[in-house]
Amino acid sequence: YLLGVEASVRRFAIIASQGRGSQMLCTVQAVDAFLAADKTLVGDGDWVCDPNEDQCRLKYTIALNGIPTGATFEVIDFPLERPRGFTLTLNLPPCVWRLDFDHPPKGHTNDVPDGHECPRLLSGPHYHPWRLNSQFHLGKRPPDMLPLALPLPQGIKSFKTALAWFCAETRITFAKGQLPELPPRGRLI
Numbered sequence: 367y368l369l370g371v372e373a374s375v376r377r378f379a380i381i382a383s384q385g386r387g388s389q390m391l392c393t394v395q396a397v398d399a400f401l402a403a404d405k406t407l408v409g410d411g412d413w414v415c416d417p418n419e420d421q422c423r424l425k426y427t428i429a430l431n432g433i434p435t436g437a438t439f440e441v442i443d444f445p446l447e448r449p450r451g452f453t454l455t456l457n458l459p460p461c462v463w464r465l466d467f468d469h470p471p472k473g474h475t476n477d478v479p480d481g482h483e484c485p486r487l488l489s490g491p492h493y494h495p496w497r498l499n500s501q502f503h504l505g506k507r508p509p510d511m512l513p514l515a516l517p518l519p520q521g522i523k524s525f526k527t528a529l530a531w532f533c534a535e536t537r538i539t540f541a542k543g544q545l546p547e548l549p550p551r552g553r554l555i
Contacts, residue, residue, distance in 0.1 A: 394500045397462055397508055400430075400437070401496055405538045408434050413443075413549045420446050422549050428456075428538070439538055441529075445551050452525060452548065454532045460510050464494040465518070465532045467525070474515050484514050491518040491528070495535070 407426040415422040421444050428437040442453040456463040466474075474492055476484040484498065494512035502509035522528050525548055533540065 394503050397458070397496060397500065397503075400458070401456075401462070401536060403430055403537065405430060405437075405439075405536070406432070407439060407538065407540060407544055410544060411441075411546060415445075415549065420444060424546050426544075439536075441546055441548075443548050445549055450525075450548070450551065452528075454529065456536050456538070458508060460508055461494075461512060462496045462499075462508050463532075463536050464512055465491075465528060466493070466515075467491045467518075467528050476514050478514065484516055488515055488517055491522065492516060493518055493532070493535075 406429045408429050409426060411424045411426045413422050413424050421442055424441040424443070426439045427434045428439055429435060436458070438455075438457045438459070440453075440455045440457060442455070444451045452467050454465040454467075455461045466472075468490060472489075474488040476482070476486055476488070478484050478486060492515040494515045496508075496512075498514040498516070499509060499512040502511075502513065518528070519531065522531055529546070532538075
């Protein structure tokens with residue numbers, strides 16, 4: 367299995383280096399292989415704030431074996447919310463892994479039968495892992511939405527702990543000096 371993962375990652379890295387983006391990631395197995403691979407980030411990322419949407423975005427390109435891919439890691443911050451909320455995403459595109467740190471807690475409904483590992487109703491910080499949502503794969507591309515979510519583990523209470531947990535779960539490594547901080551609170555200009 368590991369050799370298959372390495373081969374898939376190598377093929378994806380070659381395709382990405384030829385400028386064909388994430389065409390390789392069209393099967394559940396290919397997305398699984400991408401998620402199983404160690405990933406690094408390219409560049410330092412720059413916050414871009416949109417006053418019309420009351421949010422700021424920080425985007426990094428993901429590299430496999432040092433080769434930039436069409437995939438991205440994004441931090442979406444809501445600096446006007448009190449307390450502050452944020453979202454972390456891993457995008458091929460589309461998004462295949464997401465963490466929502468909602469403040470104030472927003473409800474999320476999982477359309478699942480009784481006894482499913484996902485609770486029907488969630489309130490507060492939660493995450494949408496690929497392993498729960500791969501069943502919605504559309505054959506040629508991952509689903510546009512990640513409808514199923516689980517509550518975050520109890521100890522995750524801040525941006526730093528959420529970021530560390532998300533990156534460990536998705537195998538993303540930050541280089542020294544790359545670790546993002548949320549932009550200052552306040553009015554977006």
